[in-house]
Amino acid sequence: MNSSFNAYRETLAKQVVDAAYTIHYKLGPGLLESVYQTCFCYELSKRDIQFLQQKKVSITYDDIEFPEGLRLDILVDDLIIIELKAQENYHPVWEAQLLSYLKLSGKHLGFIINFSVPLIKNGIKRMVL
Template sequence: MGRHWGEDWGDNYPHRDITEAIILAAIRVQIVLGPGLLENAYKACLAHELRLAGHEALREVHLDITYKELCVANAYIMDIVVDHKVVVEAKAIAKFSDADFAQLNSCLHFANFEVGLLINFHNWPLKDGGIKRLVNTKP
């Protein structure tokens, strides 16, 4: 099971530099765009902001999973993958649900990533509960 941002990690968590750059980029995007847009607008602008900052930001990365020698193509689509190390799931919803955390946790597991971010652009300001970090404790 993944751990939430700050839980038992203090300042020592994987890819801290990248996650902090993503958070700063997300804050910039939210300040300019404000709340109320659809998720796709935020995702496009966040990926663009990350690229402007020198990061590789791939959008809609398809993830295949394997189940007992069966390959399930496109079992999940990751919103943004940053520098081939961090998965970002961007939302524009009233609040995060358990399903949001479960999906990101499964994605981290099957893609073998160490850390992922859930970002909710509907939450104003982002720093007040709109950003959650999950760390894959079962690589």
């Protein structure tokens, strides 16, 4: 990948993190995941960032394509996968899930963002494949 592509992806990644900080600052923890998803998408829209919600991604297994293989919470500009959570307890399986999503979708950067934490910096996990 060329440096201008990487720079653009990093600019998007910074905007993703900033959107999470903004939402957490304004709303705090303790709400439903759907509330955070709505606000997150609104923040992306305010920043003129393209995204898709509940993006279906087909998977291929044994040379058979399954159209309903994955459903990504948010796909930012066809580059970054966002998995939103609103859970008190962190589950390591979320990392395995995101890594699988990255691998199966052909993407290289993703974030787990869990809003149910006192400090949002402790709720953001960046993963690169």
